Amino acid sequence: MTNEEIQNIFFLECEEALAQAEEGLMACRAGEADADTVNGIFRAVHSIKGGAGAFSFTLLQAFTHKFETVLSYVRDGDLPLGETLNALMLRAFDVLADHVAAVRGEADAPDDAVVGARLEEVAERVAAGLPIGDEAEEAAGETISIPDNAPADDLGLDFDLDDLMGDLTVNAEEAAAFEAAAAEVERRMLAGDSVEAGPAAGTDMVAAIASAAPEAGGHHGWKLSLRFLDGALANGSEPLLMLRELGELGGFCLSVDADGLPPLDALDAEKAFLAWTWYVPGHVTKGAIEEIFDFIDNECELKIEAVEAPVRQGRVAIALPIFPVGAPAIVAEKATPVPAAKKAVLHDVMNEPVVIEPVWEGPSSPVVATAGDTVPAAAPTAPAQARSVGSIGQTVRVDLAKLDKLIDTVGELVIAQAMMAQRLAGHGLSAMDEMGMLDLLTRDIQESTMSIRAQPIGSVFSRVPRIVRELEADTGKKVRLTMSGEATELDKTVVERLGEPLTHLIRNAVDHGIETPDVRIANGKPAEGTLHLSAEQRSGRIVISIADDGAGINRAVVLKKAIDKGLVAPGAQLSNEEIDNLIFAPGFSTAEKISNISGRGVGMDVVRQNVKDLGGRISIESHPGKGCVFTLALPLTLAIADGMIVTVGDQTVVIPLTHVLESLRPEESDVQHVGKDLMVLNNRGRFLPIVRLDDAVGALGGARVPEDSVLIVVDTESHGQAVLMVDGIVDQRQFVIKSLEAHYQPVTGVAGATILGDGKVALILDVDALVADNFTRNGPVLAAA
Amino acid sequence: MSETIHVLTVDDSASMRALLRAALTSRGYEVSQAVDGVAALEWLDGNGEAVDVIVTDINMPRMDGFRLIEELRGQARFRDCPILVLSTESSDEKKARARSAGATGWIVKPFDADKLDSALRRITH
Numbered sequence: 067m068t069n070e071e072i073q074n075i076f077f078l079e080c081e082e083a084l085a086q087a088e089e090g091l092m093a094c095r096a097g098e099a100d101a102d103t104v105n106g107i108f109r110a111v112h113s114i115k116g117g118a119g120a121f122s123f124t125l126l127q128a129f130t131h132k133f134e135t136v137l138s139y140v141r142d143g144d145l146p147l148g149e150t151l152n153a154l155m156l157r158a159f160d161v162l163a164d165h166v167a168a169v170r171g172e173a174d175a176p177d178d179a180v181v182g183a184r185l186e187e188v189a190e191r192v193a194a195g196l197p198i199g200d201e202a203e204e205a206a207g208e209t210i211s212i213p214d215n216a217p218a219d220d221l222g223l224d225f226d227l228d229d230l231m232g233d234l235t236v237n238a239e240e241a242a243a244f245e246a247a248a249a250e251v252e253r254r255m256l257a258g259d260s261v262e263a264g265p266a267a268g269t270d271m272v273a274a275i276a277s278a279a280p281e282a283g284g285h286h287g288w289k290l291s292l293r294f295l296d297g298a299l300a301n302g303s304e305p306l307l308m309l310r311e312l313g314e315l316g317g318f319c320l321s322v323d324a325d326g327l328p329p330l331d332a333l334d335a336e337k338a339f340l341a342w343t344w345y346v347p348g349h350v351t352k353g354a355i356e357e358i359f360d361f362i363d364n365e366c367e368l369k370i371e372a373v374e375a376p377v378r379q380g381r382v383a384i385a386l387p388i389f390p391v392g393a394p395a396i397v398a399e400k401a402t403p404v405p406a407a408k409k410a411v412l413h414d415v416m417n418e419p420v421v422i423e424p425v426w427e428g429p430s431s432p433v434v435a436t437a438g439d440t441v442p443a444a445a446p447t448a449p450a451q452a453r454s455v456g457s458i459g460q461t462v463r464v465d466l467a468k469l470d471k472l473i474d475t476v477g478e479l480v481i482a483q484a485m486m487a488q489r490l491a492g493h494g495l496s497a498m499d500e501m502g503m504l505d506l507l508t509r510d511i512q513e514s515t516m517s518i519r520a521q522p523i524g525s526v527f528s529r530v531p532r533i534v535r536e537l538e539a540d541t542g543k544k545v546r547l548t549m550s551g552e553a554t555e556l557d558k559t560v561v562e563r564l565g566e567p568l569t570h571l572i573r574n575a576v577d578h579g580i581e582t583p584d585v586r587i588a589n590g591k592p593a594e595g596t597l598h599l600s601a602e603q604r605s606g607r608i609v610i611s612i613a614d615d616g617a618g619i620n621r622a623v624v625l626k627k628a629i630d631k632g633l634v635a636p637g638a639q640l641s642n643e644e645i646d647n648l649i650f651a652p653g654f655s656t657a658e659k660i661s662n663i664s665g666r667g668v669g670m671d672v673v674r675q676n677v678k679d680l681g682g683r684i685s686i687e688s689h690p691g692k693g694c695v696f697t698l699a700l701p702l703t704l705a706i707a708d709g710m711i712v713t714v715g716d717q718t719v720v721i722p723l724t725h726v727l728e729s730l731r732p733e734e735s736d737v738q739h740v741g742k743d744l745m746v747l748n749n750r751g752r753f754l755p756i757v758r759l760d761d762a763v764g765a766l767g768g769a770r771v772p773e774d775s776v777l778i779v780v781d782t783e784s785h786g787q788a789v790l791m792v793d794g795i796v797d798q799r800q801f802v803i804k805s806l807e808a809h810y811q812p813v814t815g816v817a818g819a820t821i822l823g824d825g826k827v828a829l830i831l832d833v834d835a836l837v838a839d840n841f842t843r844n845g846p847v848l849a850a851a
Numbered sequence: 852m853s854e855t856i857h858v859l860t861v862d863d864s865a866s867m868r869a870l871l872r873a874a875l876t877s878r879g880y881e882v883s884q885a886v887d888g889v890a891a892l893e894w895l896d897g898n899g900e901a902v903d904v905i906v907t908d909i910n911m912p913r914m915d916g917f918r919l920i921e922e923l924r925g926q927a928r929f930r931d932c933p934i935l936v937l938s939t940e941s942s943d944e945k946k947a948r949a950r951s952a953g954a955t956g957w958i959v960k961p962f963d964a965d966k967l968d969s970a971l972r973r974i975t976h
Binding site (some may be wrong): 078 | 863864866867869870872873904910912931939960961962973
């Protein structure tokens with residue numbers, strides 16, 4: 067794994083951590099925080115700090131450190147949550163998010179001086195036992211010097227390996243001194259010298275390291291050679307207890323000689339077979355050791371030698387769990403021969419290499435050697451490896467192009483399957499059960515592959531709280547944001563492209579929808595407005611709604627604006643719904659004063675276009691004085707769309723269902739002719755231009771009069787509603803979109819192609835472009851008459 | 852010396868795990884990983900005898916490093932297994948807690964791979 071890949075993992079983690087922190091902070095603000103919430107925020111910030119350090123993102127690291135310090139006080143109960151603190155933490159969070167964006171190369175590093183200083187000041191006040199509050203708020207305005215970095219760590223020398231190894235935070239000189247000192251201790255220990263502080267340079271370090279070296283207290287230690295004789299067990303002695311006592315004196319096993327051990331079937335449980343070599347530190351007197359074996363003096367061979375070199379404990383103790391709880395009482399009983407290959411050689415403990423053999427595990431475990439000259443005997447087994455992989459997170463990184471290729475192929479599979487079904491039916495062959503099963507399976511595969519591309523919408527929703535906070539600050543309005551359905555999944559591309567329209571709708575809702583607190587109070591509403599963002603899957607589409615409890619759309623103002631701008635003829639009779647929808651008309655802006663929030667040169671028409679580009683639709687439901695709901699209906703994927711398959715002359719074409727409002731068979735009286743070529747449909751009092759689809763797509767043999775046709779009312783971006791005249795409707799179903807551009811070349815009025823069940827290629831219409839093109843050729847048409 | 856040291860690293864951060872894995876495998880260690888204390892205990896339950904040394908983070912969900920060390924020290928077979936704490940924290944109080952829980956040593960993140968390597972070799976011999 068390259069460093070870059072690891073770094074990308076860190077970025078993903080940052081995203082998760084930020085989401086977790088934000089969720090927690092919002093809970094704090096809502097007064098719903100408990101210990102877990104605060105701990106969660108702390109851990110999130112802490113984990114960002116850890117990674118920031120590892121990847122040398124010093125600015126991010128420094129800021130997270132300040133933030134973390136304050137959070138640790140909150141977590142430990144030293145700093146009570148309150149409005150001031152919540153506001154500060156949210157600001158800190160926003161800066162943190164900016165820092166993360168900066169290290170990802172998405173933005174410049176933010177200016178964190180003010181918030182950073184404020185965090186430090188709060189931390190200092192808590193440390194000094196002062197309250198934080200308004201007086202602290204005032205103090206924040208003063209100049210506060212910002213220390214360069216975290217204070218140097220005060221390290222406990224007897225414990226810190228950092229000190230033994232040379233801490234990274236110390237400078238190179240100090241580090242070198244540490245190394246030298248450590249080497250000196252090593253040398254003296256190996257030479258059997260005292261490691262008391264001497265006059266050499268780095269003396270105190272030598273002493274510190276020496277004191278950290280285990281069991282280096284005496285000048286020498288004891289080497290015990292021990293063999294229990296048969297009588298030791300026969301007379302009721304318990305060798306294990308004696309070994310335990312040795313352990314309690316600080317001794318540990320160096321080796322076990324199991325050569326005398328017979329095969330299992332020849333094993334006499336009443337006899338002892340093992341010989342032991344132990345080390346006991348020098349501060350234990352020889353008498354104390356002998357005392358342990360007093361009782362079985364005759365049944366054991368004991369040799370105690372003074373050894374010169376201090377022996378450090380480590381490897382042996384790990385390799386040999388000498389005293390497992392509930393270990394067998396009689397040594398010989400459980401002892402099993404250990405293959406020679408599993409013998410581990412311990413060097414440097416004594417003057418000569420010592421062979422170590424693990425002797426037993428717990429009562430139920432087999433004997434396993436910890437490490438060997440060859441492959442470790444206890445290498446993880448297959449399930450263990452699987453678990454260890456799982457612990458990293460059950461994810462596989464796949465190139466998006468590969469995934470799209472798979473989705474594409476599955477799309478072909480669905481088509482092939484449909485073709486086969488049609489062919490079989492055409493030949494009167496009946497294999498309905500099998501075909502049904504195949505159909506079910508292919509659809510399953512299709513859904514599964516689609517779901518690989520799916521992402522929870524939460525990644526887009528997670529940006530909203532910040533947007534709302536900024537809007538609150540800019541407008542002086544109070545907004546309570548609630549969200550639901552964050553886990554709803556939809557296509558990655560849709561998720562990525564949803565951010566912009568969603569942001570605009572949120573801005574719109576706060577800027578235009580929700581009233582200022584005084585207006586709300588005057589209208590008998592709570593001062594705080596509410597904004598609810600929700601997502602759910604409904605009949606194969608994702609429905610996102612943005613609901614506010616603001617003023618709703620002021621229809622009189624909208625209509626007047628629309629007339630002023632020439633979008634609507636004066637005196638036109640429009641339904642409430644039609645007036646509300648005028649806000650989506652190109653170039654329409656309802657803001658009475660140009661605010662710097664929603665008025666950024668992007669109108670609701672662009673939002674609508676964005677949504678439409680994603681194969682979705684946007685609708686609005688406004689209740690004056692009560693609020694407004696924007697609803698976005700989006701497809702689960704961009705690779706598949708709903709369409710209406712229609713015939714026109716010798717052609718079969720697909721009309722994307724997102725454009726279709728209704729279809730009808732007209733009466734003769736419903737259609738009026740305007741001029742030479744143009745026909746309009748009187749659709750419940752509105753006159754809509756009719757586009758002859760056979761002409762538009764160049765089909766031959768289409769119906770010439772509307773009365774023989776089917777008229778499909780479509781909704782277009784640039785020209786409002788229009789009518790497509792076709793011969794008949796064949797079917798309405800999902801189809802796999804193939805790019806015409808990739809396989810042929812772009813064609814005006816055609817969005818792509820698909821393969822029908824009978825294997826024929828059908829063009830998918832680009833309704834917007836088709837209608838616009840038709841109008842350009844035939845001249846403008848009155849939108850309302 | 853040809854024997855392979857088997858390290859279990861316990862850290863909830865995927866990037867930290869990846870860094871540790873890269874640093875340790877390239878230096879000849881066998882590396883197993885767990886995402887938190889609970890996962891570590893579960894894994895050790897079946898594979899404990901394979902592990903020579905444990906490197907654990909402190910701040911983790913479900914079960915933190917302190918608890919993990921205490922739990923391990925309560926099990927006879929891990930009573931003497933070296934356990935190294937690898938944490939961004941560096942306060943004396945935390946270190947004292949780790950020490951009393953039974954940690955063998957403490958290294959402050961960000962870690963230097965060579966330093967970690969020599970620390971691990973030192974405490975496993």
